[in-house]
Amino acid sequence: MTLDEVKCKFPWTDVVITERGAVGICCYTITTSPIGDLNKTPLPELWNGEKMKAWRQAFLRGEFAPECHQVAHLCPFMQKH
Numbered sequence: 001m002t003l004d005e006v007k008c009k010f011p012w013t014d015v016v017i018t019e020r021g022a023v024g025i026c027c028y029t030i031t032t033s034p035i036g037d038l039n040k041t042p043l044p045e046l047w048n049g050e051k052m053k054a055w056r057q058a059f060l061r062g063e064f065a066p067e068c069h070q071v072a073h074l075c076p077f078m079q080k081h
């Protein structure tokens with residue numbers, strides 16, 4: 001599967017940061033599955049880290065990441081599929 005075909009591009013395009021420094025991929029997963037904390041880890045390290053690699057690989061297999069399933073009731077991309 002190519003990047004053009006993935007069900008959601010946020011893992012490649014977006015980042016959400018709270019006022020306390022928590023980093024997430026979207027507003028739906030920021031509280032349930034943050035990818036890290038800017039007070040402890042620089043953003044490039046989080047963006048290229050193992051959590052993000054696994055998240056992107058799930059999408060490239062044509063799946064949603066496990067973190068997405070936790071918020072399926074909120075995410076419009078998941079409700080479309």
Ligand code: SF4
Nearest residue numbers: 008026028068075077
């Ligand atoms: S929860 Fe939805 S918006 Fe967030 S990364 Fe997963 S599919 Fe994309």
